[in-house]
Amino acid sequence: MKRFLALLVAVSAALSSFADDRPNVIFILVDDMGWSDLGCYGSEIDTPNIDQLAQDGIRFTQMYNTAKCFPSRACLLTGVYAQQSGMDESHGEMRNAVTLGEVLRDAGYRTLASGKHHGTENLYDRGFDHYYGLRDGCCNFWNPGFQRPGEPEPGHKRIRYWCIDEKTYYPYTPEDPNFYATDAFTDAALEWFDEPETKKKPFILYLSYNAPHYPLHAWPEDIAKYEGVYDEGYQAIQESRYQRQVDMGLVDPKKNPLVGKPQARDWNTLSDAEKVTESKRMEIYAAMLDRVDQNIGKVLEKLRQQGRLENTMIFFASDNGACAEETGAKVVSMTPEDAGKVASFDTVGEDWAIVQNTPFRYYKNYSHEGGICTPFIAYWPKGLKKPGSFNREPAHFIDIMATVVDAGKAAYPKWHHGTSITPMQGVSLLPAFKGKSIKRGKPLFWKWKQGAAIRDGNYKAVRWGDDWELYDISKDRNESRNLAAKEPERLANLAKQWEDWHASAKISD
Structure with a gap:
């Protein structure tokens, strides 16, 4: 009996050690962000926390998404192509697939998701212990629901779905007059970090911001930081970004010349009124990314306080290239005084989208580089061999599942709840973290x-x-x-x- 008890104690200790050695995982996804929109990818936008992740991590120059919101999210969550999960033409249910939450929860992880999903399923029902956020595609950042007393009607395209754990709301009208979606997504995650269940297990957090996707909504103090920055116009901002990319070694001017196809309009052909409107749009867009960076800083500080940052694997990416679309808003105020506020529902437009994707061709929806290539940062103090380096090999969102399964020592199932599961389509990126080549056979x-x-x-x-x-x-x-x-x-x-x-x-x- 004593031998059995001793063996049981040894096994329990080994399992505890095994769990402690596995990294926490955070995947931070932003929405409709261009390839040159981060400081560490050439931008003038202030993103010090993301830039520090890049400085202490690896910047990938050829990470690919799908060119569109919901197929990219499906690839990321399942490790299979969107065509294989039925998420390639319209947002719906992820079929014949398992999510990161389902795989890692079975492996003993605490599974958390906050932010945008863009499907018809509640992620709480797809393996996540917590889910808070927009189940839909886009929403009003200040108020995704109905008009509140004393406020104008929120600018919107249509009513959106929202989830808080097992409950789904249609619509979700927050009571807090200071609600702002980017802040709310972060606040939910920070609360979960303090839960006993999260503290005693390795965790995965899928932190999926809907910024900087339209509508252009941002805090006035953040917008004020960029006042006048974009008065130089499209060409001047693009050329400055490109030169910074060359100077930091991100792009090779021989392989990546700034060809200008397609090209933004000549700034000098715009009227003074048009210039004011266009500058303000980009100021608000920059402010939205600035606020994302501030919130990422809160997440990093919480991990430092808890002593968990050293063994946390953090990824950062965008779901597609910059957006040149119109908003299609049904309710919207175009009054200049409402810019960035709850009644507005504006977007940056094609000219700024071209600048945001410097130096690549095209933008969201296209399968050219501007539509499918995203900034990608991998950070893991305990697991990276060459922090501050570039990786120039092709990678894809389908690789995230394989990477996380590899790092988390998880088992990817052939069957789940009686359904045959499509095999993982990607490869592990862990060799790249060790300074080795990614082994891709297809x-x-x-x-x-x-x-x-x-x-x-x-x-x-x-x-x-x-x-x-x-x-x-x-x-x-x-x-x-x-x-x-x-x-x-x-x-x-x-x-x-x-x-x-x-x-x-x-x-x-």
Whole structure:
């Protein structure tokens, strides 16, 4: 009996040690942010906390999403392509797939999600011990619900769904007059960090901000920081960003020339009134990202206070490139005095989206680099070999599940609740954290709306519409030298691989 008790104690200690050695995981996702919008990626926007993560972590120059909000989130949460989970055409339920929450909760993790989901499921029902946030696509940052007494009607497109753990609200009208979505998402996470259950287990936090997606809403004190910054106009800001990217070694001017296709309008052709409006839009956009950075600082400080930062793996990315879309708002005030406030529902527009994606072509929805390439920072004090370095290998959101399963010593299931689960499609990025090469044996694929692409090694075939283009990304990141006419056989082979993939990946209704 004594031997049995001693063995039981030893096993319990070993399991406790095993749990303690596994890293906490935080994935911070922002919405509709351009490739050059962070200080550490060339921006003038003040993002000191994110920049510090980059300085002490690894900056990836070729991390890919899907070019659109909900397919990117589905890839990130499940480790399979959106086509394989039924999330490729409209936001709905993630099928034939498991989430990071489901996999890691089974592995003994505390699982937390705060922010935007953009699906029809409550993440509380998909493996997360807590979920607080916008179940929908976008919302009014000041008030996602109905008009409150003494306030104007909130600018909006339509009523949105909101979740607080097991409850779903339609709409959600916060009572707090100082409610602001970015702050609220962070506050929920900070409260969970103080719970006993979170303190005694490794945890995963999916912190999914809907900023800087439209509507352009920000605190007045944050907007004031950027007053006059954008009066120089599109070209001046873009050129300054590009030069900073070159100076910091982020881009090679020989491989990444600033080609200006497409190009923002000539600032000097705008009227004085238009210049004021355009400058204000970008000031508010910058303020939204500034506030995200402030909130990330709160998360980092809480981890320091709890002594958990050293063994916390933190990722930062955007779900797609900058947004050139119109808002489609049904209720909106365009009065200049309402800019940034609850009655407004504005966006930055195409010209600033081009600047935000410097130096790449196009923006959200396109499968060209400007639509699918995101800043990506990996931070893990205990696990990185070369902090402050760049990684220039292709990576994709499908790789996050494989990476987290690897780091968390979790088991990825073949079946879940009686449903056959699609195998993970990505590869672990842990070798990159150790200064080694990422081992990928298959091409990467994209399909959203009229856009499609395949990346196999250095070559990328991409289209918007029917006609495929071909680029050698190792020499031409800006996709400015189309090789389709010079290498038709290579292009035909890539196009055939894409067709075969899409036919096999697409699940039937």
